[in-house]
Amino acid sequence: MPDVYEKVAIVDPSPGKGTSWVAAGMLAAVTEAYYGEELELHLNMAAANLWKSFAETLSEKSGIDIGYRQVGTLVVAGGNDDRSYIRELYDYQTSLKLNVEWLSASEVRELVPQLAPSVRGAMLAADDYQVDPRLVVKALTQIITAKGYSLLPTRATSVISDSKGNSRGSAGNSFRIILEAGNDLHADKIIVCTGPWISQLNGLPRFVSSAVRPVKGEIVRLAAFDSSLLPAHTIRGITNGRSIYMVPRADGTLVIGATMEEKGFDTAVRSGAVFDLLRDARALLPITAELSFQETIAGLRPATPDNGPIVGSIDESGGLIVAAGHYRNGVLLAPITAVAVNALIQSDEKGVPQEVIPFSPSRLERIA
Ligand SMILES: Cc1cc2nc3c(=O)[nH]c(=O)nc-3n(C[C@H](O)[C@H](O)[C@H](O)COP(=O)(O)OP(=O)(O)OC[C@H]3O[C@@H](n4cnc5c(N)ncnc54)[C@H](O)[C@@H]3O)c2cc1C
Structure with a gap:
């Protein structure tokens, strides 16, 4: 994944201690395949195929063995x-x-x-393997800290869109994020990845916030x-x-x-x-x-209503991106979600894996 991001802040009162801390860590694309969920199956299989190199990268960059075991x-x-x-x-x-x-x-x-x-x-x-999600979040936290990204231990309460232009003065939206700690952040791109708590973040369209x-x-x-x-x-x-x-x-x-x-x-x-x-x-x-x-x-x-995740942008500028609703398979889906979000941040629609496209937020407007 190219390192193109200039300034990144992660807002989270307890990073890595949400649902991912509890998860068992099965990478169960096959044994989670249920009747009528063929789109989820294609997504899960594509994610499972990314895990080996994702695990190697995480271990190499963090020095932590994340417990990726190809045991079946x-x-x-x-x-x-x-x-x-x-x-x-x-x-x-x-x-x-x-x-x-x-x-x-x-x-x-x-x-x-x-x-x-x-x-x-x-x-x-x-081919259904496993990983230790607690070690995955530990490795990820170590990597982002080493990159110098800020970790702000507070809750975001609202996201507000400012359509007058982005922070560099060009066309496109910028966003204000109101923090519980009292101050605001300004950003050209936001990734909302608040797991099951998305309904508690103000400022998102109802078809997204009420879907999880x-x-x-x-x-x-x-x-x-x-x-x-x-x-x-x-x-x-x-x-x-x-x-x-x-x-x-x-x-x-x-x-x-x-x-x-x-x-x-x-x-x-x-x-x-x-x-x-x-x-x-x-x-x-x-x-x-x-x-x-x-x-x-x-x-x-x-x-979510159809058991699939929500991955995609939800505003016209493409700057407000959601990666949530991963239900029973969020650990399995981590690497493919990362690939999709990375492409969305760079406005590279073609870089979004085709298996992720059916899970764009817009589908929720139809099933809301
Ligand atoms: C019992 C159990 C077993 C599971 N087993 C598996 C498994 O074997 N394999 C698998 O693939 N998946 C499994 N899952 C599912 C998986 O855990 C989830 O899909 C995945 O962890 C979701 O990741 P996430 O990053 O979206 O959410 P989380 O890990 O919950 O992270 C969300 C983060 O957002 C933060 N946050 C929330 N609101 C705000 C806010 N307003 N401002 C700032 N930060 C905020 C939280 O503090 C948290 O750190 C399991 C889940 C459970 C409950």
């Missing part, structure tokens, strides 16, 4: 009904020519001996004293009709998630949610009952 994902069936459901999903994903393989109960237990003997079979998505709603998800983190006790693969599964995933990290942490609840901006961790996750985790992977308890946390997925 299994979707395991806890019972016969769960097996039928996953088998249907497998047939659908095969029809889309995705790289999935069906494994019988004995084949999957041979691959992952830690699984419960009751597991009825599984689908292997060998928070969907709560709880996560439990356990730890093994020896990482070889954990499976190498990410284990997604269905047991008694309920979905669960377990993401093993190289340091012996196991990230278990996640609930899906529509409760506004509430991020309290519900004891019943933790119980459900631990029960279902143990049903598929009994070793979880022996691990030590590390953390529970809840985050807010930025969801």
Whole structure:
């Protein structure tokens, strides 16, 4: 990505501590492919293809290993009904020519001996990898600080457009950003990337600000004293009709998630949610009952009416850019969103990846 930006400020009261801090870090283009979401699938696949070089660049520039692991994902069936459901999903994903393989109960237990003997079979998505989102935001913060960009630890309350001309006196808009800390910023280009909190920023068109709603998800983190006790693969599964995933990290942490609840901006961790996750985790992977308890946390997925992200400019000058609404796949979508936003900042419409174009904000006017 060319370094063309003269002066950059990042306004955020707690950078890197939003939803991205909570996320499990699955790069799950294939196992997140659902019926009727073919546009999202093309976008997710394109994003997954960018991850290897994105991870290498982040690690190289920050000196931080961000935990990008090319280990593959299994979707395991806890019972016969769960097996039928996953088998249907497998047939659908095969029809889309995705790289999935069906494994019988004995084949999957041979691959992952830690699984419960009751597991009825599984689908292997060998190309669905993982990364550690906490290390990704740490690396990004380190890189932007080293570049000398300002990090302003406050909230933006409003964005105001001034159509008289930009700050260099040429045609085009400039913008004023009102900060909670009391002062204003002026900019020719603004990227609004406030995750699930976009509705709380004044001055945006209603079809954008009202399009994102928070969907709560709880996560439990356990730890093994020896990482070889954990499976190498990410284990997604269905047991008694309920979905669960377990993401093993190289340091012996196991990230278990996640609930899906529509409760506004509430991020309290519900004891019943933790119980459900631990029960279902143990049903598929009994070793979880022996691990030590590390953390529970809840985050807010930025969801949109069609489950797709919102990436594009929303004013005539092209200077007011939105990158939000990434719902369940914001970590996966980070590199392709960066490519699109970089092109939009430079008014290079052709540089926006074609898979991103269906997710422009203007579509929301039609579905609002
Ligand atoms: C439980 C759970 C598990 C998930 N697992 C995965 C996964 O495995 N893989 C995956 O790809 N995705 C996953 N996601 C989704 C992913 O976390 C999100 O899509 C992604 O983190 C959204 O990133 P973001 O940068 O838009 O938002 P955030 O990470 O929330 O960042 C938004 C930032 O904006 C700041 N902000 C908000 N309002 C203002 C304001 N007015 N002024 C200034 N700053 C402001 C916040 O402080 C925050 O730092 C998961 C989400 C949850 C909740």
